[in-house]
């Protein structure tokens with residue numbers, strides 16, 4: 161039995177754990193990955209907007225978070241797989257057999273990149289699927305590549321790859337791109353980049369590595385194959401909330417609905433950071449949500465203890 165179980169060790173979960181420790185709460189953090197840090201691990205650019213720190217990339221900021229929490233008293237279990245949970249009863253069963261219970265649960269499970277869900281996407285992971293334009297540009301220098309998506313992230317990655325690749329084909333579903341004008345103007349003047357609007361990548365093909373994509377284009381009679389050696393997908397994010405389905409209120413996209421104290425529709429269950437669909441998903445917001453939830457829980461527990469004295 162713990163005071164608090166925190167699910168997720170990204171910026172939100174680590175901040176909540178740090179605050180729970182400071183407030184004297186017995187806390188266990190459950191992280192599904194080997195490494196803590198969440199999305200920070202996929203930030204390859206410098207982070208300039210988290211006040212008080214300048215970090216060369218997300219991993220560097222994650223290391224600072226880890227350094228600041230290493231002497232804290234909370235427990236952190238990595239590589240954890242939650243088998244089932246009952247938010248009302250505050251119980252969690254792990255695949256490894258442990259059964260956990262707490263007075264409060266903090267959900268800090270964040271987001272993951274949305275996938276296309278097409279053949280080849282998983283199979284070619286690490287064999288031609290490009291993780292990031294900033295990180296992988298040099299590895300794909302001289303190769304023809306395809307970028308899928310119509311927002312800022314797709315546009316920015318296409319521009320980065322075009323610095324090293326002879327051709328970059330950007331495929332998106334809409335008539336117009338959603339990316340900001342600054343990016344779309346650069347896309348249209350860059351002679352390495354071709355934009356296919358109203359188009360879809362149907363599958364990623366190849367042998368040992370990616371060799372082509374099958375594309376469906378509006379106006380084309382039938383899908384066609386285009387030779388590429390790399391594919392980068394940026395079609396948005398989705399919240400990691402499947403395991404909480406039907407146990408608390410979520411919006412139509414699966415984000416957890418919370419009130420001003422980060423509490424969900426289930427008493428003493430809180431959701432913080434990106435999973436709670438903040439207007440601006442940021443490290444600062446995630447860290448702030450962790451502090452709020454921990455302080456609310458500590459205040460409630462101390463009120464209960466005072467009453468029972």
Ligand SMILES: Cc1cc2nc3c(=O)[nH]c(=O)nc-3n(C[C@H](O)[C@H](O)[C@H](O)COP(=O)(O)OP(=O)(O)OC[C@H]3O[C@@H](n4cnc5c(N)ncnc54)[C@H](O)[C@@H]3O)c2cc1C
Nearest residue numbers: 168170171172192198199269270271433434441442443446
């Ligand atoms: C490329 C990129 C650049 C960015 N740049 C900036 C920037 O410059 N400034 C800024 O403020 N923000 C930036 N962000 C956004 C910022 O990284 C996020 O807002 C922040 O990481 C959200 O933190 P979080 O803890 O809510 O979620 P996440 O970082 O998503 O962490 C969630 C954690 O929960 C874990 N988890 C998920 N499901 C489970 C489960 N079932 N069981 C156990 N653990 C689970 C995950 O493995 C992960 O470790 C950027 C994001 C990206 C992708």
